[in-house]
Amino acid sequence: MKCSLCDASLGPVIVGSVHWRLVLNHNQNLLGKCFLATRRHFEEVSSLTEDEWLELHQQLAAAS
Numbered sequence: 740m741k742c743s744l745c746d747a748s749l750g751p752v753i754v755g756s757v758h759w760r761l762v763l764n765h766n767q768n769l770l771g772k773c774f775l776a777t778r779r780h781f782e783e784v785s786s787l788t789e790d791e792w793l794e795l796h797q798q799l800a801a802a803s
């Protein structure tokens with residue numbers, strides 16, 4: 740199953756990693772506004788794998 744958030748064409752991608760993409764938000768009401776999107780579809784945060792959680796933590800730490 741796919742949705743607009745896990746679609747491979749989602750972009751523009753600022754930073755890509757194994758499990759996540761940092762995507763520039765088209766709405767730039769706040770300059771530089773972006774969001775993290777996974778590379779695979781999931782519907783529950785609890786379904787993230789251990790590797791995905793670890794990399795999410797790394798991405799958030801890198802962004803702050």
Ligand SMILES: [Zn+2]
Nearest residue numbers: 741742745780
């Ligand atoms: Zn999806």
